[in-house]
Amino acid sequence: xxxxxxxxxxxxxxxxxxxxxxxxxxxxxxxxxxxxxxxxxxxxxxxxxxxxxxxxxxxxxxxxxxxxxxxxxxxxxxxxxxxxxxxxxx
Numbered sequence: 001x002x003x004x005x006x007x008x009x010x011x012x013x014x015x016x017x018x019x020x021x022x023x024x025x026x027x028x029x030x031x032x033x034x035x036x037x038x039x040x041x042x043x044x045x046x047x048x049x050x051x052x053x054x055x056x057x058x059x060x061x062x063x064x065x066x067x068x069x070x071x072x073x074x075x076x077x078x079x080x081x082x083x084x085x086x087x088x089x090x
Contacts, residue, residue, distance in 0.1 A: 001046030001072075004039045006032060006054045011081055020049070029057040036061055040073065048073050051080045 002021035005012055012023035022045065024035035032054050039045050055062050055077045065075050 002042075002044045003047045003049065004042075004045045005049045005051075006035050006039070007049070007051040008053065008080065011051060014081070015049070021045075026054045026057070032057045033061055036065070040065065046072050046074065048075045050075060050077050052077055053080050 004022040004024065005015045005020050006024045006026045007015070008027075009025045012025050016023045022039070024031075024039070026032040026035055036048070036050070036058065039048050050062065062075060062077070
């Protein structure tokens with residue numbers, strides 16, 4: 001069973017380095033919906049992690065999947081990592 005992530009480019013890169021099997025960069029609602037649908041069609045994916053920002057772009061679709069009687073895949077909405085602030089220069 002594989003884990004997929006729908007998130008910003010920065011989050012996807014970090015999670016792929018951490019061992020997540022598939023990462024999808026979602027910059028708008030259309031891409032988010034397409035990537036979620038692709039994950040749902042892939043029988044190898046058992047867990048789909050979705051950041052709050054991505055979930056807020058497609059709340060109806062997230063609700064539909066979470067309300068489904070299917071046990072797999074599990075969708076979990078996770079917090080986003082804040083963008084880094086300015087670097088300390090001394």
